[in-house]
Amino acid sequence: MIERADGTDDVHVVVTVLDAQGRALSNSPPVTLSIESGPGELPTGRTIRFAPDSDIPIRDGQAAITMRSWQSGKSILRARSPGLKDAILTTETIGGPAFVPGVTPIAPDRPYTEAKRTDAEFMFAPDASFGKDNPTGASSSEQGHSSRLVNDGDPGTSWMAAKGDDAPWVSVSPEKILQFRKLEITFPQPGNYRFVAEVEDQNGRWIVVADQSATTETAQKRIIDVKRVVGSRLRMKIMAPAGAAAGVADIRIIGAM
Secondary structure, eight states, rough: OBBTTTOOOEEEEEEEEEHHHHBBBBOOOEEEEEEEEEEEETTTTTTEEETTSSSOOOOEEEEEEEEESSBBBEEEEEEEOSSSOEEEEEEEEEEBBBBOTTTTTOOOOOOOOOOOGGGGGGGTTOOOEEEOOOOOOEEOOOOOOOGGGGSSSOOTTTEEOOTOOOSSSEEEEEEEEEEEEEEEESSSSSSOOOHHHHHTTTSEEEEEEEEEEOOOOOOEEEEEEEEEEEEEEEEEEEOTTSSSSSSSSEEEEEOOO
């Protein structure tokens, strides 16, 4: 479900290749994912093709993409691949103006083109701040502490993982290809919060850019230099101090584009 039809909430769509018995495979066939009806919108418009001869193949039997909506209503997605049974997914968007079939304009096609950048391009680029009010995600959220509070610019609000979440994480997608340089992190309170920060690089791999899993630091606000990686999404795995819930009050990404 997409909770906000305002461009600040995404749903993560994962396509998995299965055999006739429903078991996941590591094959990489071409797959076309299309939005057949409803207000949904992919980064490429209404359709995207994952192909073994491109830089967006199915990897280890899976592919993923985000979808958002600017109107409320149900979106129907279909995944097709030659020789395989189609898969259909329905997801609902709430909290926005209603999508009216035949009346509401649908997203135009924006064909994907490869545009990888190198570290050399960022050599003289100045530091800038990224991530505020961009799409977020989390392993879970306690009621009243959704992931959207992790980058609203207000250190008085916070994302908190739900009770029982044994591997809590929160993510921020700046919606740009950046060179990540620093993180400014504010925790809900002073304490020995530990974390591992990862960046999803241009090949879809998660690269550890800061490992603070053994730190003894207790400051509520921390500024961390990170490994310089060019990528598009930040994920933080949180380890809370004893007696405290896993959470983050604010994340600010410092980087260059």
